[in-house]
Amino acid sequence: MSNQTEYEPPKIWTWDKDSGGRFANINRPIAGPTHDKDLPVGEHPLQLYSLGTPNGVKVTVMLEELLASGHAGAEYDAWLINIGEGDQFSSGFVGANPNSKIPALVDRSGAEPIRVFESGAILIHLAEKFGAFLPTEPAKRAETLSWLMWQMGSAPFLGGGFGHFYAYAPTKQEYPINRYAMEVKRQMDVLDRRLAESEYIAGADYTIADMAIWPWYGALAKGLVYDAGEFLQVQDYTNVQRWTDQLAKRPAVKRGRMVNRVTGDPASQLRERHDASDFEHRTQDKLEPTE
Numbered sequence: 001m002s003n004q005t006e007y008e009p010p011k012i013w014t015w016d017k018d019s020g021g022r023f024a025n026i027n028r029p030i031a032g033p034t035h036d037k038d039l040p041v042g043e044h045p046l047q048l049y050s051l052g053t054p055n056g057v058k059v060t061v062m063l064e065e066l067l068a069s070g071h072a073g074a075e076y077d078a079w080l081i082n083i084g085e086g087d088q089f090s091s092g093f094v095g096a097n098p099n100s101k102i103p104a105l106v107d108r109s110g111a112e113p114i115r116v117f118e119s120g121a122i123l124i125h126l127a128e129k130f131g132a133f134l135p136t137e138p139a140k141r142a143e144t145l146s147w148l149m150w151q152m153g154s155a156p157f158l159g160g161g162f163g164h165f166y167a168y169a170p171t172k173q174e175y176p177i178n179r180y181a182m183e184v185k186r187q188m189d190v191l192d193r194r195l196a197e198s199e200y201i202a203g204a205d206y207t208i209a210d211m212a213i214w215p216w217y218g219a220l221a222k223g224l225v226y227d228a229g230e231f232l233q234v235q236d237y238t239n240v241q242r243w244t245d246q247l248a249k250r251p252a253v254k255r256g257r258m259v260n261r262v263t264g265d266p267a268s269q270l271r272e273r274h275d276a277s278d279f280e281h282r283t284q285d286k287l288e289p290t291e
Contacts, residue, residue, distance in 0.1 A: 022168040026086050032094060039092035041108075042077030042274050049079050049096060050103035052261030052269075054155070054215035054225070055119045059103045060273075061211045061256030062126055062133070067276070068252040071130045073109060078259045078273040120152045123208040133208045144202040147209035150190075155216050157183045158225075167226040181232060184220070188237045191217055195239035210247060215257075218244035255279055 015029050041047055046063070050056040066074035081087040081102050088100045097104035097117035105122045107114040107129075116125045124145075127134035135141045162180035165173065191213070194201065201209040216225070221237060221244045223229020235241065247253050258270040258279065270278060 026083065026089075031098065031100065032089075033091040034086060034089040035091070037090035037092055039090070039096060039106075040077075040079055041106075042079075044075040044077050044274075045073055045107065045109035046076035047079070047106040047108060048076050048103060049081050049093060049106075050260045051081050051083055052257070052259060052263075053102065054159075054219060055101075056103045056260055057215035057257055058119045058212050059105065059122050059126075060259040061215070061253050062123055062208065064252035064256040064259075065211070065250075066126065066130055066132060069132055071132065074126070074130060076273070080260050080262070080272050082262075118152075120148055120212060123148065123212060127208050133206065133211070135202075135205065135207065140203060140205070144207045144209045147194075147201045148212050151209070151212045151216065154187050158187065158216060158220065162228070163226045166228055166231070185232060188217065188220070188232070188234065188240060191243075192237040192239045195243045200243070206247075210243075214244065214247050214253070218247060 039047070039049060048059060048063070050059060052060070060078060063074055063076050063078075081093060081104075083102060087093060088097075088102060093104065094100055096106055096115050099117060101117070103117075103119055103122060105116045105125070107116060107125070114125075116122045124134065126132075134144055157180060162177070162184045165176040165180060169176075191201075198204070200206050201213055217240065219225045220228070220232070221234050221240045223234060229235075258268055259273045260271070261269045262271060263269075272278075
């Protein structure tokens with residue numbers, strides 16, 4: 001291993017506002033709002049505040065799958081939260097998610113609004129609300145929820161670990177990149193072995209576990225995150241590749257991936273979604289790339 005500058009941690013950590021990195025301008029060690037701004041509210045029962053990152057795509061895919069399955073109550077407004085501009089620190093968004101991370105859902109279908117934050121919690125809320133994509137038989141339900149929690153626990157190693165040090169850190173360092181590359185490849189092997197014995201992640205049925213894992217690991221399998229496909233040799237995970245292609249063909253997945261998307265091919269973007277017809281009449285507004 002090459003020599004690297006040793007870092008001696010101080011006795012007391014202090015916030016270095018000039019630490020560098022692509023998202024240093026929005027990172028801070030405290031919670032709470034930075035400015036007052038109410039969240040917009042549309043006409044549909046479900047109000048989503050999000051961005052087309054992998055975590056946001058999980059929820060828009062679920063909503064589009066629910067609508068495709070005939071659940072009219074799943075109609076939703078998807079409002080764009082531009083994390084690069086700090087929209088997640090508005091008083092309205094912090095009220096919906098005190099953790100200031102996308103996505104956040106406000107369910108206004110009942111007498112009182114219900115806030116739901118964390119993408120996995122949103123998927124479970126919607127699945128239970130509509131009785132879809134989460135099995136009720138105990139063993140199948142446990143398998144689905146186990147893989148959903150696997151994703152929630154594993155993705156930080158892919159995003160905040162590997163993705164940060166490989167793509168966003170101000171300097172490239174061998175040790176953290178190697179450490180997280182090894183872990184991401186282990187995770188891909190976990191999925192590949194599972195998908196060698198099962199059509200979908202949790203078994204024979206398509207579930208919220210697939211919807212949670214696909215935006216992260218399916219995108220990685222196709223080299224669409226962090227430009228790391230060749231580095232990680234993702235083509236070797238043939239079962240993940242099969243599953244990724246299978247889900248990508250679903251019309252609801254195609255639509256869900258477009259919602260709140262502001263990067264890539266303009267034809268693949270739908271900045272905000274307030275009606276199903278927006279997919280046919282979308283504008284091509286673009287923002288600066290965000291994480």
